[in-house]
Amino acid sequence: MTQPASHALSQLDALEAEAIHIIREVVAQMERPALLFSGGKDSICLLHLAIKAFAPAPVPMPVVHIDTGQNFPEVIEYRDRVVEQYGLKLVVGSVQEAIDAGKVREAPDGSRNRIQTPVLLETIEDNRFDACMGGARRDEEKARAKERVFSFRDEFGQWDPRNQRPELWNLYNGKVHPGESIRVFPLSNWTELDIWDYIRSREIEVPSIYYAHEREVFVRDGMWMAANEFAVPPEGVPTEVRMVRYRTVGDATLTAAVESQADTIDKIIEETAATRLTERGATRGDDRVSEAAMEDRKKEGYF
Amino acid sequence: MDLLRFATAGSVDDGKSTLIGRLLYDSKSIFEDQLESIELASKNRGAETTDLALLTDGLRAEREQGITIDVAYRYFATPKRKFIIADTPGHQQYTRNMVTGASTADLAIILVDARKGLTEQSRRHATISSLLRVPHVVLAVNKMDLVDWSEERFDEIYREFTEFASKLDIPDLTAIPVSALLGDNIVDRSANMDWYGGTSLLYHLENVHIGSDRNLQDVRFPIQFVVRPQTAEHPDYRGFAGQVASGILKVGDEVMALPSGLSTRVAAIDGPNGPVDAAYPPMSVTVRLEDEIDLSRGDILCRKGNHPEPTQDVEATVCWMDASALKVRDKVSILHTSRMARAMVKDIAYELNVNTLHRDQEATELGLNSIGRVSLRVTSPLLVDDYAENRITGSFILIDEATNRTVGAGVIRN
Numbered sequence A: 001m002t003q004p005a006s007h008a009l010s011q012l013d014a015l016e017a018e019a020i021h022i023i024r025e026v027v028a029q030m031e032r033p034a035l036l037f038s039g040g041k042d043s044i045c046l047l048h049l050a051i052k053a054f055a056p057a058p059v060p061m062p063v064v065h066i067d068t069g070q071n072f073p074e075v076i077e078y079r080d081r082v083v084e085q086y087g088l089k090l091v092v093g094s095v096q097e098a099i100d101a102g103k104v105r106e107a108p109d110g111s112r113n114r115i116q117t118p119v120l121l122e123t124i125e126d127n128r129f130d131a132c133m134g135g136a137r138r139d140e141e142k143a144r145a146k147e148r149v150f151s152f153r154d155e156f157g158q159w160d161p162r163n164q165r166p167e168l169w170n171l172y173n174g175k176v177h178p179g180e181s182i183r184v185f186p187l188s189n190w191t192e193l194d195i196w197d198y199i200r201s202r203e204i205e206v207p208s209i210y211y212a213h214e215r216e217v218f219v220r221d222g223m224w225m226a227a228n229e230f231a232v233p234p235e236g237v238p239t240e241v242r243m244v245r246y247r248t249v250g251d252a253t254l255t256a257a258v259e260s261q262a263d264t265i266d267k268i269i270e271e272t273a274a275t276r277l278t279e280r281g282a283t284r285g286d287d288r289v290s291e292a293a294m295e296d297r298k299k300e301g302y303f
Numbered sequence B: 001m002d003l004l005r006f007a008t009a010g011s012v013d014d015g016k017s018t019l020i021g022r023l024l025y026d027s028k029s030i031f032e033d034q035l036e037s038i039e040l041a042s043k044n045r046g047a048e049t050t051d052l053a054l055l056t057d058g059l060r061a062e063r064e065q066g067i068t069i070d071v072a073y074r075y076f077a078t079p080k081r082k083f084i085i086a087d088t089p090g091h092q093q094y095t096r097n098m099v100t101g102a103s104t105a106d107l108a109i110i111l112v113d114a115r116k117g118l119t120e121q122s123r124r125h126a127t128i129s130s131l132l133r134v135p136h137v138v139l140a141v142n143k144m145d146l147v148d149w150s151e152e153r154f155d156e157i158y159r160e161f162t163e164f165a166s167k168l169d170i171p172d173l174t175a176i177p178v179s180a181l182l183g184d185n186i187v188d189r190s191a192n193m194d195w196y197g198g199t200s201l202l203y204h205l206e207n208v209h210i211g212s213d214r215n216l217q218d219v220r221f222p223i224q225f226v227v228r229p230q231t232a233e234h235p236d237y238r239g240f241a242g243q244v245a246s247g248i249l250k251v252g253d254e255v256m257a258l259p260s261g262l263s264t265r266v267a268a269i270d271g272p273n274g275p276v277d278a279a280y281p282p283m284s285v286t287v288r289l290e291d292e293i294d295l296s297r298g299d300i301l302c303r304k305g306n307h308p309e310p311t312q313d314v315e316a317t318v319c320w321m322d323a324s325a326l327k328v329r330d331k332v333s334i335l336h337t338s339r340m341a342r343a344m345v346k347d348i349a350y351e352l353n354v355n356t357l358h359r360d361q362e363a364t365e366l367g368l369n370s371i372g373r374v375s376l377r378v379t380s381p382l383l384v385d386d387y388a389e390n391r392i393t394g395s396f397i398l399i400d401e402a403t404n405r406t407v408g409a410g411v412i413r414n
């Protein structure tokens, strides 16, 4: 950490300090917290902040992955390696198992996006988690811009945007009745660029698919989709090999790549600073459904 | 690059959303897909020009009603600074939202329509900024294009504002005439108002000096929890995790723990990226001490000659945020730094009329969105400072014991 004589923190150091304070409040106030980890860049930063928050003690909560069964293999490999390296306890909520047990059903187009929510809620219930931390940021989406850092959920996991707890100073109210829970977003005030700046300055490893690489892709709804077992190009749609990278890492059936030559972190930051599209608008089929897509999913209990 | 947090408020239609949209647009913080979606929405509503205000309406109910309901946070950056905007609506729940936005703000923008002049809302916002000690206030007189860029009109509003503000405590006030719609004095100096000698709004936001706003004098380190790994690698490590509220804590310093009153020295300070020699606000660190003294969550490290007062009797100005009113003898939970306790309302001395600053001493309760002077008796001593000296150790929230909702916010003494 840089310590100029003025005793001022850079904005990145200030965001780091704020996030660590929030993560520590979760552990201090809540009985059974968990950290949601998808292997995406935001949850990777969150995990690293949690490691810093408790060092040299281990992270005192399990890491939860809601596994759609439609993952990029690079991401699962990364997840397992990190869990091993930091001695974390991993809890997997399997969408495939829920489908096999007949609890949920895939959308007609094969999308498992919406059925992640019941699996997440069941995982929270089964493990009696009273707090789940996630890496969501307020700059991602309009509905998120209005969500609190400590976001209250009722016993059905629902978010009520009109009935949120006021949040003042650095005081967070984690009080819940049994069955209710809090979703916590320590990275609320970070932007996509802050995430990359942080990854660079703290030398954090991220899955290889974030860097530009050659991949067989095809066009769907104006976005580049990787052709693989989860996303098969429809009849007559040609595939081609392009230099691409991912800006977000979600379900492999839904998450699109962007054309890019950025194969180093410096180039990614340069590209991010110059980009003219939001990361969700550019690469997430799930948010394109309607103007209120995110708000609706959050009310149901989605992150 | 440093960080500036600011709050905006104004009455409906003063142009707040347009102003924020303009700042985001001109600083290139609006993405093409966001612009496309608001262009589409503007067309759907039959508007001819793109309504930048739509950028800030996040929730469906807001879009449907065409109003902003809740505080929204926005982000933009220039090469000089990163900015976090707490955009607080002027409608329902206004006091509660303004107080929320102001609690973390370095600066507040009070927006006024040049044609209308000061409104109840402007006075309310000025009062709240003062109560919550927002260090810098900007009076942005908007829609100057509609008053012929008149210097007299601007001066008149400025005079009216300073007259009202003289009864408040606003340490740094800057008035800027703008047109949010046309961009005058937003990013660049306006060519239409050569009588104005000051800087543009964005220039002011980028350059206002916030370094000396922090309290670097009084060491206050509230403990969040104790780090005790008890692992083979670190069998004896015992550190105290927290965020520095104020002051500069250095390795080797003598410190006193409260409420125990025991003294020891700082043996080491572990920062997120390794050991550091000193910690200052708002750093989150883990402090190791030379002696094993009794210290846990809710306690505070400070200095022998400079410490907060432990007290069970708290005098505070409270903003009440819940539909059911606060009454004398009510019991609530109180969260102050990292200490949770219970409190009983002993007395409500007066309710403050935020528009006239009149103190209504007949008041017996505080309703939703009202502000008043309250005496609390707390079950165990809190380690408090005057809010004027310390925004962290001088503030608290109140929580309803049955519903767990956050129902009030308080600033101590003041």
Ligand SMILES: Nc1nc2c(ncn2[C@@H]2O[C@H](COP(=O)(O)OP(=O)(O)O)[C@@H](O)[C@H]2O)c(=O)[nH]1
Residues within 6 Å of the ligand: B010, B011, B012, B013, B014, B015, B016, B017, B018, B019, B053, B142, B143, B144, B145, B146, B178, B179, B180, B181, B182
């Ligand atoms: N002429 C003029 N109109 C403005 C200006 N700023 C905002 N407006 C208009 O005033 C109306 C209300 O603005 P809006 O930003 O929605 O107000 P809000 O309710 O404070 O967010 C809109 O029709 C704007 O186009 C300005 O500087 N000049």
